[in-house]
Amino acid sequence: MLDSPSVKYSQKDIWDVRRIGEIHYGDPSYFNHGIQDLLAYYRGIGMI
Numbered sequence: 001m002l003d004s005p006s007v008k009y010s011q012k013d014i015w016d017v018r019r020i021g022e023i024h025y026g027d028p029s030y031f032n033h034g035i036q037d038l039l040a041y042y043r044g045i046g047m048i
Contacts, residue, residue: 007048 014035021030042048 010042010048 017031017035018028022028024030039048
């Protein structure tokens with residue numbers, strides 16, 4: 001399941017969001033709470 005295309009896209013998306021946080025806010029963890037909420041949603045629907 002962790003090798004599925006949707007998980008690979010999710011990993012890239014998370015990396016991109018962390019990069020945006022670092023570039024625009026000087027903190028790659030700026031969006032961590034939102035990322036955690038999104039991952040909880042994915043787990044809830046069985047995506048991961």
